[in-house]
Amino acid sequence: MSAAHARPxxxxxxxxxxxxxxxxxxxxxxxxxxxxxxxxxxxGHCLDDDRLEDWPAFxxxxxxxxxxxxxxxxxxxxxxxxxxxxxxQLRDRVLVIRKALxxxxxxxxxxxxxxxxxxxxxSGRFDLRASCxxxxxxxVEGTSKLFAAGRYDGQVAAxxxxxxxxxxxxxxxxxSVDRQMPIPL
Amino acid sequence: MARWxxxxxxxxxxxxxxxxxxxxxxxxxxxQERIFQGPVWLFLGLEAEIPEPGDYFTTFGGxxxxxxxxxxxxxIHVFVNRCSHRGALVVRDLRGRxxxxxxxxxxxxxxxxxxxVGTPFRRGVEGKGGLPPGFDxxxxxxxxxxxxxxxxxxxASFDPHPEPLPDYLGPPMRRMLDRLFCKPIEILGHLRHRxxxxxxxxxxxxxxxxxxxxLHRLPVMLGLWSNTxxxxxxxxxxxxxxxxxxxYEEDDSALMGPGKSPSGQALRLADHAFIDARDEWxxxxxxxxxxxxxxxxxxxxxxxxxxxxxxxxxxxEFELLTTVFGYADDDPDLRLMRQRxxxxxxxxxxxxxxxxxxxxxxxxxxxxxxxxxxxxGYGGVGPIGxxxxxxxxxxxxxxxxxxxxxxxxxxxxxxxxxxxxWAAEAVS
Numbered sequence: 001m002s003a004a005h006a007r008p009x010x011x012x013x014x015x016x017x018x019x020x021x022x023x024x025x026x027x028x029x030x031x032x033x034x035x036x037x038x039x040x041x042x043x044g045h046c047l048d049d050d051r052l053e054d055w056p057a058f059x060x061x062x063x064x065x066x067x068x069x070x071x072x073x074x075x076x077x078x079x080x081x082x083x084x085x086x087x088x089q090l091r092d093r094v095l096v097i098r099k100a101l102x103x104x105x106x107x108x109x110x111x112x113x114x115x116x117x118x119x120x121x122x123s124g125r126f127d128l129r130a131s132c133x134x135x136x137x138x139x140v141e142g143t144s145k146l147f148a149a150g151r152y153d154g155q156v157a158a159x160x161x162x163x164x165x166x167x168x169x170x171x172x173x174x175x176s177v178d179r180q181m182p183i184p185l
Numbered sequence: 186m187a188r189w190x191x192x193x194x195x196x197x198x199x200x201x202x203x204x205x206x207x208x209x210x211x212x213x214x215x216x217q218e219r220i221f222q223g224p225v226w227l228f229l230g231l232e233a234e235i236p237e238p239g240d241y242f243t244t245f246g247g248x249x250x251x252x253x254x255x256x257x258x259x260x261i262h263v264f265v266n267r268c269s270h271r272g273a274l275v276v277r278d279l280r281g282r283x284x285x286x287x288x289x290x291x292x293x294x295x296x297x298x299x300x301x302v303g304t305p306f307r308r309g310v311e312g313k314g315g316l317p318p319g320f321d322x323x324x325x326x327x328x329x330x331x332x333x334x335x336x337x338x339x340x341a342s343f344d345p346h347p348e349p350l351p352d353y354l355g356p357p358m359r360r361m362l363d364r365l366f367c368k369p370i371e372i373l374g375h376l377r378h379r380x381x382x383x384x385x386x387x388x389x390x391x392x393x394x395x396x397x398x399x400l401h402r403l404p405v406m407l408g409l410w411s412n413t414x415x416x417x418x419x420x421x422x423x424x425x426x427x428x429x430x431x432x433y434e435e436d437d438s439a440l441m442g443p444g445k446s447p448s449g450q451a452l453r454l455a456d457h458a459f460i461d462a463r464d465e466w467x468x469x470x471x472x473x474x475x476x477x478x479x480x481x482x483x484x485x486x487x488x489x490x491x492x493x494x495x496x497x498x499x500x501x502e503f504e505l506l507t508t509v510f511g512y513a514d515d516d517p518d519l520r521l522m523r524q525r526x527x528x529x530x531x532x533x534x535x536x537x538x539x540x541x542x543x544x545x546x547x548x549x550x551x552x553x554x555x556x557x558x559x560x561x562g563y564g565g566v567g568p569i570g571x572x573x574x575x576x577x578x579x580x581x582x583x584x585x586x587x588x589x590x591x592x593x594x595x596x597x598x599x600x601x602x603x604x605x606x607w608a609a610e611a612v613s
Contacts, residue, residue, distance in 0.1 A: 079374025080527065088455035089459075092454045096403055100403040102402070180541045
């Protein structure tokens, strides 16, 4: 590597600021931000591993899950293509996927990044935003393609059970879904 | 012989369909000319999407990009979204409000009726360049389509002299639309998905009621569906459209709310919210669908109200645009009910997912099999008409007969296709 590409020495003022504001965190202790990031990564890994039965446990009992096309949201319409209001409905979704539904089995790969979390209005609650890209792999063909791009917009509560979503919305940039979206993202 | 011509229709009752019809690019190109730009009415959207003058949305008629807008006088105009100068796309977004449409390439400007009203450098610069002296703007408007609405549903035709829209629809179809659009509506949102399949396989699916209890296992497992339910399939006199309805049981047991779950369910849900339904019309009709040749389904499924526009992209791909609506006087509970019932249809709906899968399964199995045939026999072969039961795919044959007529296909074992004789055949 030439000297021109070498990283410049850190500016002390910037370094101090970076310490106060860890990436994705406004003034919260690093540990909480780290926990929230890992929570979101675990969420993605759960779906990527096809552990759908574990997916509802990421939500509080009254936690909601929606997938809203951004095309609708940008016009002030919140109409969702997947709309689940509580953990029971999330469990039902998984039950139907496992016991009844005819669909193309695909492997999913979540890439979650640009995570921002902020202390919510109540203590122990955090507002969370992250970007996400989900690749889908056709198991028969063996080919992968970008299936969905969008952002997570959610609220997480810290309680005795650990972290749980009290609300998670996936705002979907990919307005025209590739064939079907049976599995939550 | 062209590839499209080599596909053979052996039976005049259209009980056998050549597989190549789903995959041959030549067939797809011919469909664009003979069907989508032919003597049919294409569904383009709802008037409620463009309530004010200047409101517009872009859509497709077959593969052709179209602009639908409301002019100053309140009338709706539809034109091909292609500048008459050098052929660039004029309107580049999904929807909006504009008093003029201006092509970005050379700034040709059109009014809301598609007439050319502005051309830059018409007289050139300092006497050089410019358009020829005889240039007449009136000869260079956007290509207009014929437009007609029925109950707020906008249709257009490339044919300068199509049959009147009410006649094209026919009485049973008009009755369905009268019921669905019985009062002012409000658009709730759009859902879209692309299926790696052929648009006609989707149309077959819409016109086939027997698959409902076979492919879609969830409604059966929940005790919401049986093939013995009261229902019927009606067609128009030419058998090209299909209206299909199912009624709730007399005792309303299918109108389930939480705590009303029927016994004997094969699947126990913890929360029945998405099954909870209201009989809004007081006629016990739980499912009411209408497929209109060649590009739309209108549907009421419980309280989920939609139009579904079919947009062919190629022989191997189509997009479905689902427009979800409610009535302007909906109470909040009903609005919530409509949102919950998205569990059934759309890209993540339990029934929608499976219909899309069926379309793809046909596509994958069709490759290399252009000269094989599929078989359509439920509900009997022979004359095409109405059935008073749901164990039928008769209206799938009706779709193919009109399709063949427009495409110039002739069945091998009968006289030349003549729509004038079809209505009489259905009665006999």
